Amino acid sequence: HYSFFPGTPRWPAGKTDLTYAFLPANNVSDSVRAVFSRAFQKWSAVIPLTFTETSAYGVADIRIGFYSGDHNDGEPFDGVLGTLAHAFSPPTGILHLDGDENWVVEGDVAASSVVSAVDLESVAVHELGHVLGLGHSSEREAIMYPTISTGTSKVDLAGDDVEGIQVLY
Ligand code: TQI
Ligand code: ZN
Numbered sequence: 028h029y030s031f032f033p034g035t036p037r038w039p040a041g042k043t044d045l046t047y048a049f050l051p052a053n054n055v056s057d058s059v060r061a062v063f064s065r066a067f068q069k070w071s072a073v074i075p076l077t078f079t080e081t082s083a084y085g086v087a088d089i090r091i092g093f094y095s096g097d098h099n100d101g102e103p104f105d106g107v108l109g110t111l112a113h114a115f116s117p118p119t120g121i122l123h124l125d126g127d128e129n130w131v132v133e134g135d136v137a138a139s140s141v142v143s144a145v146d147l148e149s150v151a152v153h154e155l156g157h158v159l160g161l162g163h164s165s166e167r168e169a170i171m172y173p174t175i176s177t178g179t180s181k182v183d184l185a186g187d188d189v190e191g192i193q194v195l196y
């Protein structure tokens with residue numbers, strides 16, 4: 028079953044068109060942009076919110092960045108595996124990914140020869156759930172289930188994820 032953060036924070040009702048931006052210093056590739064575009068679409072397909080990329084990082088609602096180790100928000104990253112990413116509850120819009128992971132951006136994570144390969148799209152869909160206000164789910168099939176096996180891809184919302192996000196929005 029789905030859950031919310033304490034106090035059930037969500038993006039305000041009047042704010043339905045959200046913008047997002049990537050940390051300029053990351054110089055993310057078009058394929059990373061495409062991964063996030065698909066991840067946002069999974070959520071916007073089931074709730075009345077839209078997500079549009081902007082280059083105006085400073086004023087974007089959702090700010091996405093890759094960081095390594097301590098990056099001064101009290102939640103340092105830890106190198107390969109362990110913590111993969113984190114996001115803060117709404118309406119902060121902060122989504123950080125561990126720059127030390129072996130991210131699989133294109134192609135099939137199951138086919139990667141890298142033992143510690145992590146599927147970026149799977150993590151992006153999960154973290155966007157947190158950005159929107161979902162906590163973890165007890166259902167193994169759910170995107171918001173708190174663990175994923177390495178070498179696995181899970182990018183489609185489960186019924187439980189859809190129910191949870193539709194309660195919020
Ligand atoms: N990062 C945790 C996560 O996003 C951070 C975290 C731990 C957290 N406890 C939390 C966030 C409670 C909100 C509420 O879940 S993680 C997965 C999964 C992680 C794990 O690096 O462990 C994914 C990030 F589900 F695959 F294990 C993304 Cl998809
Ligand atoms: Zn961080």
Ligand code: ZN
Binds near residue numbers: 153157163171173
């Ligand atoms: Zn999580």
